[in-house]
Amino acid sequence: DAGVIQSPRHEVTEMGQEVTLRCKPISGHNSLFWYRQTMMRGLELLIYFNNNVPIDDSGMPEDRFSAKMPNASFSTLKIQPSEPRDSAVYFCASRGGDTQYFGPGTRLTVL
């Protein structure tokens, strides 16, 4: 298996633009997590899905953030409109059993 796949790996955009991050979990995993990592706040859970259903989105910072999982093999995290304080590395992870497997992350820079 190729592991968790995220795209793009790097994204640079201007304030106000819409940003869409993509994730393909490991086949057979039924839980998917979106995280954000910054120097100041560390790694924070934004939202997680179980069997494609959002279970806990209490970590989503504001209404500008939204996440979807239309099927078991694909999820998106969208920020609209983006702001400079959204600059961070965004990780997707999927879970098999108790262990989470992380993707390589998307480094987002909002100018």
Added chain:
Amino acid sequence: KQEVTQIPAALSVPEGENLVLNCSFTDSAIYNLQWFRQDPGKGLTSLLLIQSSQREQTSGRLNASLDKSSGRSTLYIAASQPGDSATYLCAVVGDKIIFGKGTRLHILP
């Protein structure tokens, strides 16, 4: 509210030494605790997972312990190597998963 603390934030030790990384948490109502490794510019790799009913787990040169009553976990690395240089994060899984900010480890050749 669960809080997870890792001390020290950074650590440098000579190659070959044994070392201990610390993780403390405030709420003992957890399902499990996990240790991860993160290399620069990369995602996290799971190292060890300890269920709440367990006291320790071992994998190769790594040993992780869990003391729920005191809210502590340690990651012991034996005979450290330069390839062990990375950031090590612990994550506490209860109602939510909460990560510590990590310990940045540098093994000096």
